[in-house]
Amino acid sequence: MLTVRFFSLIREALDCEELQVEHQETLCTVGDLKQSLVDNGGDHWREALYQPNVVHALNQRVVNTDHELKDGDEVAFFPPMTGG
């Protein structure tokens, strides 16, 4: 199982804070997971997850979309950070 989390305006756009997704063999990378979410969710999800500058985190570290997934991973999608 994969835990998928959304933050800030992406969370609001999707009206979804967290999902549990079965880790299938076809979900090799963070990018595969993202595309799968869009395929299942439709245009609304495409608009939210493919907007420019979306940040991807794997197990709470920022990664590129080609980073490989394993069962039990936590993946997060969020906009650029604005702390301080």
Add this chain to the structure above:
Amino acid sequence: MSVLVQETPFSVDQQQSLFLASSSGAGLVTFTGYLRDFSAEGGIEALELEHYPGMTERVLEELGVAAVSRFDLRGWRIVHRYGRIGQQDPIVWVGVFADHRHEAFAGCQFIMDTLKTKAPFWKKEFMCDGRVLWVQSKSEDAEREQAWQEGVYE
């Protein structure tokens, strides 16, 4: 050498006292960031800060450790709020101790400039006219963080 991320308001004086009790050095530099009451969009009534629990603390911890290594700091402390922030409330407090002023100033600035773009916080502004706006990341913040990576300020 510590991180505190909390929802409740904090006292700057108390944070500095705690830091002084746990660290020492010849030069102390601190920075306090408060809620600004205006933006290009108009007057701001309040701010809500969302964060990524767990990742936030780890990123800030790694940032402090990196600052020690890079600027030979003798101590550091980072305090950051999340949740609803009212007018006059401090959002962030950073303190660093070093043996020399240059390292202390640079270490504090490095932490603040990097924190703004690397720590998973997101600001939502509640405007005086009733609008609610997510704060967009600024290109100059990313440029400042990149400049530290490239050693421009040293």
